[in-house]
Amino acid sequence: xRSRILIGACLLSILTVVPVFGETLGSVSIxxxxxxxxxxxxxxxxxxxxxxxxxxxxxxRNIETGRDIRVHVITRLSHDVGSSKKGARVVFDxxxxxxxxxEFWPSDGDDGYLLQATRQNHTHKVVQ
Numbered sequence: 001x002r003s004r005i006l007i008g009a010c011l012l013s014i015l016t017v018v019p020v021f022g023e024t025l026g027s028v029s030i031x032x033x034x035x036x037x038x039x040x041x042x043x044x045x046x047x048x049x050x051x052x053x054x055x056x057x058x059x060x061r062n063i064e065t066g067r068d069i070r071v072h073v074i075t076r077l078s079h080d081v082g083s084s085k086k087g088a089r090v091v092f093d094x095x096x097x098x099x100x101x102x103e104f105w106p107s108d109g110d111d112g113y114l115l116q117a118t119r120q121n122h123t124h125k126v127v128q
Contacts, residue, residue, distance in 0.1 A: 022050055022052075025104070034092055036101045045064060075114045094125050
């Protein structure tokens with residue numbers, strides 16, 4: 001009986017620790033300053049992390065500074081089965097000189113994430 005309680009406590013502690021670290025969906029080196037909503041982010045290498053099985057938020061982590069920011073997911077985007085693109089990639093909406101984080105596509109080729117939609121006239125900049 002005592003060993004069952006100990007095993008249960010160990011499993012519970014593992015289950016509560018894993019979401020803190022999350023699952024890294026991909027890493028991308030972004031060579032320019034950009035915005036996530038109204039938050040300015042410096043150029044650098046970033047990890048995109050899913051903290052839970054929920055698809056409502058991702059964590060954007062600057063690898064060099066360790067700074068994290070939560071990013072709301074608007075919706076999932078269906079991947080193109082015939083696409084030859086490999087590895088994680090990020091799509092930015094460019095309005096003038098400003099670049100806004102718009103989409104993230106995981107390195108495993110899974111469906112993407114729409115993170116922001118710019119209503120102004122814009123062009124896309126893809127970073128892989």
